[in-house]
Amino acid sequence: MTTQRVTVLGAGGWGTALALCAHRTGCQVTLWARRPEAAQELQQQRENRAYLPGVALPASLKVTSDLAGSLQADLLLVVLPSLGVPEMLTLLPPDRPLVLCAKGLAPGGEPLSELAARTHSHLAVLSGPNLAGEIAQGLPAATVVASRDPHLAQAAQQALMSASLRIYTSSDVLGVELGGVLKNVIALAAGMVDGLQLGDNAKAALLTRGLAEMRRYLSANGAQEATLYGLSGLGDLIATASSPQSRNRAAGEALAQGRPLPGKVVEGLRTAALLDQWAQQTGQPMPIAHAVTQVAQGTWSPHEGLRWLMERGAKSELE
Numbered sequence: 001m002t003t004q005r006v007t008v009l010g011a012g013g014w015g016t017a018l019a020l021c022a023h024r025t026g027c028q029v030t031l032w033a034r035r036p037e038a039a040q041e042l043q044q045q046r047e048n049r050a051y052l053p054g055v056a057l058p059a060s061l062k063v064t065s066d067l068a069g070s071l072q073a074d075l076l077l078v079v080l081p082s083l084g085v086p087e088m089l090t091l092l093p094p095d096r097p098l099v100l101c102a103k104g105l106a107p108g109g110e111p112l113s114e115l116a117a118r119t120h121s122h123l124a125v126l127s128g129p130n131l132a133g134e135i136a137q138g139l140p141a142a143t144v145v146a147s148r149d150p151h152l153a154q155a156a157q158q159a160l161m162s163a164s165l166r167i168y169t170s171s172d173v174l175g176v177e178l179g180g181v182l183k184n185v186i187a188l189a190a191g192m193v194d195g196l197q198l199g200d201n202a203k204a205a206l207l208t209r210g211l212a213e214m215r216r217y218l219s220a221n222g223a224q225e226a227t228l229y230g231l232s233g234l235g236d237l238i239a240t241a242s243s244p245q246s247r248n249r250a251a252g253e254a255l256a257q258g259r260p261l262p263g264k265v266v267e268g269l270r271t272a273a274l275l276d277q278w279a280q281q282t283g284q285p286m287p288i289a290h291a292v293t294q295v296a297q298g299t300w301s302p303h304e305g306l307r308w309l310m311e312r313g314a315k316s317e318l319e
């Protein structure tokens with residue numbers, strides 16, 4: 001097998017961790033950072049102190065802020081926060097294989113894979129229970145790469161799969177993408193359960209009804225239900241809703257306790273508002289997304305959100 005050239009666009013926590021994964025498999029890796037000062041710091045310090053402190057970057061991992069020079073690669077991994085992805089797509093060659101790794105929707109609520117499909121012909125998404133710090137340290141984990149093109153899914157699998165990271169392939173692009181997007185909203189709510197000390201029964205009820213809410217959205221948007229119960233759905237819900245490392249869970253806890261949000265990327269906040277809008281437009285019930293949105297926007301207190309969720313009309317479990 002020839003060595004693959006992999007460029008990772010985005011030098012935050014997840015971009016840096018994925019660059020290390022590709023480096024572990026023997027790929028020629030370029031990590032692109034938007035700001036020249038950031039690229040220079042990473043290149044010199046051989047550590048991403050801002051986003052992934054304590055993890056050494058090998059000398060042969062190239063870091064640059066030269067975008068044009070980074071695009072001559074066999075695979076481009078797009079690892080920016082979701083709001084930055086649409087603009088980045090306009091800068092990427094339409095025929096270059098892209099792996100989308102963000103866990104959020106485009107500004108209008110469209111899945112990023114669908115937005116990208118309008119301009120780019122070779123697309124995959126990567127999503128799963130993958131807290132960047134653990135992946136970077138080489139702790140065992142698994143994830144999914146989905147593409148309608150099995151060759152592209154296999155190329156990404158080969159580029160990233162090692163003894164510490166199992167990569168599964170899938171053809172359900174939307175299902176894999178949306179699992180990672182939606183679980184952030186439920187993780188925010190799980191953080192609120194933690195912050196209000198509502199107990200283990202409440203957490204189990206929230207996660208299970210959260211999964212039902214995720215299923216409703218995935219089915220209505222044409223994703224496969226089985227994908228929801230895989231790594232990118234249930235798997236990532238478990239990791240994110242239970243981990244002290246999750247920014248979404250921590251933001252929910254902070255909101256519940258009236259503490260300020262720690263200025264980090266919290267994808268679930270915008271996703272909750274978009275899901276709430278979608279629920280109003282379609283009439284599909286998304287009660288957890290609604291309650292999270294009301295609390296995050298300060299319209300309801302966390303206890304008002306809880307009361308509203310608990311006092312809704314009686315219904316059957318499988319509705």
Ligand SMILES: NC(=O)c1ccc[n+]([C@@H]2O[C@H](COP(=O)([O-])OP(=O)(O)OC[C@H]3O[C@@H](n4cnc5c(N)ncnc54)[C@H](O)[C@@H]3O)[C@@H](O)[C@H]2O)c1
Binds near residue numbers: 051084087102
């Ligand atoms: N951190 C994780 O554990 C993890 C795991 C899986 C998926 N994700 C997802 O990956 C995406 C990126 O998350 P992250 O944790 O790496 O974020 P981060 O906050 O650690 O870093 C974001 C990086 O992107 C850069 N950036 C922001 N906007 C940009 C733009 N418009 N153009 C270019 N660069 C830009 C920032 O300067 C920073 O280097 C998110 O959608 C997140 O949900 C994160």
Ligand SMILES: O=P(O)(O)OC[C@H](O)CO
Binds near residue numbers: 187236239
């Ligand atoms: O830190 P979070 O909450 O953005 O979650 C990170 C990953 O999505 C976990 O798989």
